[in-house]
Amino acid sequence: NSKVIQTPRYLVKGQGQKAKMRCIPEKGHPVVFWYQQNKNNEFKFLINFQNQEVLQQIDMTEKRFSAECPSNSPCSLEIQSSEAGDSALYLCASTGTLSNERLFFGHGTKLSVL
Template sequence: NSKVIQTPRYLVKGQGQKAKMRCIPEKGHPVVFWYQQNKNNEFKFLINFQNQEVLQQIDMTEKRFSAECPSNSPCSLEIQSSEAGDSALYLCASSRDWGSQNTLYFGAGTRLSVL
Protein backbone atom coordinates (compact mmCIF):
# COMPACT_ATOMS: atom_id res chain seq x y z
CA ASN A 1 0.00 0.00 0.00
CA SER A 2 1.16 3.52 -0.82
CA LYS A 3 2.63 5.57 2.01
CA VAL A 4 1.62 8.78 0.24
CA ILE A 5 -1.89 9.58 1.42
CA GLN A 6 -4.23 11.57 -0.77
CA THR A 7 -7.69 12.80 0.22
CA PRO A 8 -10.41 12.76 -0.85
CA ARG A 9 -10.34 9.82 -3.27
CA TYR A 10 -13.24 11.30 -5.23
CA LEU A 11 -14.30 14.93 -5.65
CA VAL A 12 -17.29 16.22 -7.61
CA LYS A 13 -17.64 19.93 -8.37
CA GLY A 14 -19.69 22.19 -10.58
CA GLN A 15 -18.05 24.49 -13.08
CA GLY A 16 -16.71 27.58 -11.42
CA GLN A 17 -16.47 25.97 -8.00
CA LYS A 18 -13.28 25.58 -6.00
CA ALA A 19 -11.78 22.15 -5.76
CA LYS A 20 -9.24 21.33 -3.08
CA MET A 21 -7.31 18.12 -2.57
CA ARG A 22 -4.70 17.14 -0.03
CA CYS A 23 -1.58 15.03 0.13
CA ILE A 24 0.51 13.74 3.01
CA PRO A 25 3.91 12.78 1.59
CA GLU A 26 5.83 9.80 2.83
CA LYS A 27 7.59 10.52 6.12
CA GLY A 28 11.02 12.04 5.57
CA HIS A 29 10.30 13.05 1.98
CA PRO A 30 10.74 16.82 1.52
CA VAL A 31 10.19 16.79 -2.24
CA VAL A 32 6.60 16.74 -3.50
CA PHE A 33 5.24 16.67 -7.04
CA TRP A 34 1.71 17.06 -8.37
CA TYR A 35 0.70 15.45 -11.66
CA GLN A 36 -2.58 15.43 -13.57
CA GLN A 37 -3.51 12.13 -15.28
CA ASN A 38 -6.23 12.64 -17.89
CA LYS A 39 -8.81 10.19 -19.19
CA ASN A 40 -6.29 8.96 -21.78
CA ASN A 41 -3.91 8.13 -18.90
CA GLU A 42 -1.45 10.83 -19.96
CA PHE A 43 0.58 12.47 -17.19
CA LYS A 44 0.99 16.22 -17.03
CA PHE A 45 3.38 17.79 -14.53
CA LEU A 46 1.80 20.64 -12.54
CA ILE A 47 4.08 21.78 -9.73
CA ASN A 48 6.81 20.64 -7.38
CA PHE A 49 8.07 21.63 -3.96
CA GLN A 50 11.02 21.15 -1.73
CA ASN A 51 9.79 21.55 1.82
CA GLN A 52 7.56 24.63 1.64
CA GLU A 53 9.18 26.19 -1.41
CA VAL A 54 7.73 25.99 -4.91
CA LEU A 55 10.51 25.09 -7.32
CA GLN A 56 8.76 24.79 -10.66
CA GLN A 57 5.24 25.03 -11.99
CA ILE A 58 3.69 25.12 -15.43
CA ASP A 59 1.82 28.09 -16.83
CA MET A 60 -1.57 26.46 -16.36
CA THR A 61 -0.84 26.04 -12.70
CA GLU A 62 0.08 29.69 -12.31
CA LYS A 63 -3.28 30.93 -13.54
CA ARG A 64 -6.03 28.93 -11.79
CA PHE A 65 -4.21 26.39 -9.73
CA SER A 66 -2.57 27.05 -6.39
CA ALA A 67 -0.60 24.70 -4.23
CA GLU A 68 1.22 24.75 -0.96
CA CYS A 69 3.12 22.46 1.37
CA PRO A 70 3.01 24.15 4.79
CA SER A 71 5.20 22.94 7.59
CA ASN A 72 3.53 20.24 9.72
CA SER A 73 0.39 20.19 7.56
CA PRO A 74 -0.69 18.26 4.48
CA CYS A 75 0.23 19.61 1.08
CA SER A 76 -2.70 20.85 -0.96
CA LEU A 77 -3.65 21.57 -4.55
CA GLU A 78 -6.58 23.89 -5.19
CA ILE A 79 -8.31 24.83 -8.40
CA GLN A 80 -9.87 28.25 -7.93
CA SER A 81 -12.55 27.99 -10.60
CA SER A 82 -13.05 24.46 -11.90
CA GLU A 83 -13.57 23.81 -15.58
CA ALA A 84 -14.82 20.67 -17.32
CA GLY A 85 -11.35 20.11 -18.72
CA ASP A 86 -9.96 19.82 -15.20
CA SER A 87 -11.72 16.47 -14.75
CA ALA A 88 -8.84 14.07 -14.17
CA LEU A 89 -6.95 12.02 -11.61
CA TYR A 90 -4.62 14.24 -9.59
CA LEU A 91 -1.57 12.38 -8.35
CA CYS A 92 0.77 13.47 -5.61
CA ALA A 93 4.24 11.97 -5.37
CA SER A 94 7.04 12.39 -2.88
CA SER A 95 10.76 11.75 -2.95
CA ARG A 96 13.65 11.67 -0.52
CA ASP A 97 15.77 14.09 -2.51
CA TRP A 98 16.02 16.08 -5.70
CA GLY A 99 18.50 13.77 -7.36
CA SER A 100 17.24 12.06 -10.48
CA GLN A 101 18.08 8.64 -9.12
CA ASN A 102 15.52 9.12 -6.38
CA THR A 103 12.25 7.33 -6.96
CA LEU A 104 8.97 9.21 -6.89
CA TYR A 105 6.43 7.44 -4.69
CA PHE A 106 2.86 8.09 -5.72
CA GLY A 107 -0.42 8.27 -3.86
CA ALA A 108 -3.58 6.68 -5.22
CA GLY A 109 -4.83 10.07 -6.36
CA THR A 110 -7.90 12.27 -6.13
CA ARG A 111 -10.33 11.76 -9.00
CA LEU A 112 -11.96 15.09 -9.80
CA SER A 113 -15.16 15.25 -11.82
CA VAL A 114 -16.31 18.70 -12.90
CA LEU A 115 -19.94 18.63 -14.00
Protein backbone atom coordinates in the same frame (compact mmCIF):
# COMPACT_ATOMS: atom_id res chain seq x y z
CA ASN B 1 4.10 0.03 -0.95
CA SER B 2 3.56 3.79 -0.84
CA LYS B 3 2.82 5.78 2.27
CA VAL B 4 1.72 8.89 0.42
CA ILE B 5 -1.81 9.73 1.51
CA GLN B 6 -4.16 11.66 -0.70
CA THR B 7 -7.62 12.92 0.18
CA PRO B 8 -10.33 12.89 -0.87
CA ARG B 9 -10.38 9.85 -3.11
CA TYR B 10 -13.19 11.30 -5.20
CA LEU B 11 -14.25 14.91 -5.67
CA VAL B 12 -17.24 16.19 -7.61
CA LYS B 13 -17.59 19.89 -8.34
CA GLY B 14 -19.63 22.16 -10.53
CA GLN B 15 -18.02 24.46 -13.03
CA GLY B 16 -16.74 27.60 -11.39
CA GLN B 17 -16.42 25.96 -7.98
CA LYS B 18 -13.19 25.58 -6.07
CA ALA B 19 -11.74 22.10 -5.86
CA LYS B 20 -9.21 21.32 -3.16
CA MET B 21 -7.22 18.16 -2.69
CA ARG B 22 -4.61 17.25 -0.13
CA CYS B 23 -1.52 15.13 0.09
CA ILE B 24 0.58 13.93 2.99
CA PRO B 25 3.99 12.93 1.62
CA GLU B 26 5.89 9.95 2.89
CA LYS B 27 7.63 10.74 6.15
CA GLY B 28 11.07 12.22 5.57
CA HIS B 29 10.40 13.11 1.94
CA PRO B 30 10.95 16.81 1.38
CA VAL B 31 10.14 16.78 -2.35
CA VAL B 32 6.53 16.65 -3.52
CA PHE B 33 5.16 16.51 -7.04
CA TRP B 34 1.64 16.94 -8.39
CA TYR B 35 0.62 15.38 -11.68
CA GLN B 36 -2.62 15.41 -13.60
CA GLN B 37 -3.54 12.22 -15.45
CA ASN B 38 -6.27 12.63 -18.05
CA LYS B 39 -8.67 10.03 -19.41
CA ASN B 40 -6.16 9.17 -22.15
CA ASN B 41 -3.66 8.16 -19.45
CA GLU B 42 -1.42 11.12 -20.25
CA PHE B 43 0.50 12.59 -17.34
CA LYS B 44 0.97 16.31 -17.03
CA PHE B 45 3.39 17.75 -14.50
CA LEU B 46 1.74 20.54 -12.52
CA ILE B 47 4.06 21.67 -9.76
CA ASN B 48 6.74 20.47 -7.39
CA PHE B 49 7.97 21.57 -3.99
CA GLN B 50 11.06 21.11 -1.90
CA ASN B 51 9.99 21.53 1.67
CA GLN B 52 7.73 24.58 1.55
CA GLU B 53 9.20 26.13 -1.58
CA VAL B 54 7.82 25.87 -5.07
CA LEU B 55 10.54 24.63 -7.40
CA GLN B 56 8.74 24.51 -10.74
CA GLN B 57 5.21 24.89 -12.01
CA ILE B 58 3.57 25.10 -15.37
CA ASP B 59 1.66 28.18 -16.55
CA MET B 60 -1.74 26.62 -15.96
CA THR B 61 -0.92 25.92 -12.34
CA GLU B 62 0.36 29.41 -11.75
CA LYS B 63 -2.69 31.03 -13.28
CA ARG B 64 -5.52 28.82 -12.08
CA PHE B 65 -4.32 26.76 -9.15
CA SER B 66 -3.30 27.54 -5.63
CA ALA B 67 -0.79 25.11 -4.13
CA GLU B 68 1.23 24.92 -0.96
CA CYS B 69 3.18 22.55 1.24
CA PRO B 70 3.21 24.12 4.70
CA SER B 71 5.41 22.63 7.38
CA ASN B 72 3.57 20.20 9.67
CA SER B 73 0.43 20.26 7.50
CA PRO B 74 -0.66 18.40 4.40
CA CYS B 75 0.27 19.75 1.00
CA SER B 76 -2.69 21.03 -0.96
CA LEU B 77 -3.65 21.74 -4.53
CA GLU B 78 -6.73 23.84 -5.20
CA ILE B 79 -8.31 24.78 -8.48
CA GLN B 80 -9.75 28.25 -8.01
CA SER B 81 -12.50 27.96 -10.61
CA SER B 82 -13.08 24.43 -11.91
CA GLU B 83 -13.62 23.79 -15.60
CA ALA B 84 -14.89 20.65 -17.34
CA GLY B 85 -11.41 20.08 -18.74
CA ASP B 86 -10.02 19.80 -15.21
CA SER B 87 -11.76 16.44 -14.76
CA ALA B 88 -8.87 14.06 -14.24
CA LEU B 89 -6.96 12.01 -11.70
CA TYR B 90 -4.65 14.19 -9.63
CA LEU B 91 -1.64 12.32 -8.35
CA CYS B 92 0.72 13.41 -5.62
CA ALA B 93 4.17 11.87 -5.34
CA SER B 94 7.01 12.32 -2.91
CA THR B 95 10.69 11.50 -2.90
CA GLY B 96 13.83 12.12 -0.92
CA THR B 97 15.72 14.32 -3.38
CA LEU B 98 14.93 16.17 -6.55
CA SER B 99 16.65 13.76 -8.88
CA ASN B 100 17.86 10.19 -9.05
CA GLU B 101 15.38 8.95 -6.53
CA ARG B 102 12.36 6.74 -6.66
CA LEU B 103 8.97 8.47 -6.74
CA PHE B 104 6.17 7.15 -4.56
CA PHE B 105 2.64 8.03 -5.53
CA GLY B 106 -0.53 8.35 -3.55
CA HIS B 107 -3.78 6.77 -4.70
CA GLY B 108 -4.87 9.97 -6.36
CA THR B 109 -7.91 12.21 -6.20
CA LYS B 110 -10.34 11.68 -9.03
CA LEU B 111 -11.96 15.00 -9.83
CA SER B 112 -15.15 15.21 -11.84
CA VAL B 113 -16.30 18.65 -12.89
CA LEU B 114 -19.92 18.60 -13.96
